[in-house]
Amino acid sequence: MWSAFKADNPGKGGEDLQIYFGAALDYCEAETNIRAHGNVCLHPRTGAPVENPYLKIKASAVRLILLSRFGGLAKSGLWRGLERMFQAAPPGVSG
Numbered sequence: 001m002w003s004a005f006k007a008d009n010p011g012k013g014g015e016d017l018q019i020y021f022g023a024a025l026d027y028c029e030a031e032t033n034i035r036a037h038g039n040v041c042l043h044p045r046t047g048a049p050v051e052n053p054y055l056k057i058k059a060s061a062v063r064l065i066l067l068s069r070f071g072g073l074a075k076s077g078l079w080r081g082l083e084r085m086f087q088a089a090p091p092g093v094s095g
Helices: 002-008 014-037 054-065 076-085
Strands: 040-042 049-051
Touching: 002 014, 002 076, 014 054, 014 076
Parallel strands: none
Antiparallel strands: 040 049
């Protein structure tokens, strides 16, 4: 997926591509976790309800993804690949 994303963006700075690619992966991982466990989940040791820590990861990824410096990147192929990669919903999540 990385190679295809890089090939779709010839002449673009490698650092910008790596930042965007990493943010997109973080976003998908966070979204998958939030769908599986909800916005509020149970603390693993105490069992107390807490805000899902992946909400902050998702918010951080969204901020990076929406940076204007990424406006000229060809991204549709990357998002299609990520969609396929994360297509299988975790157990207990309907899609």
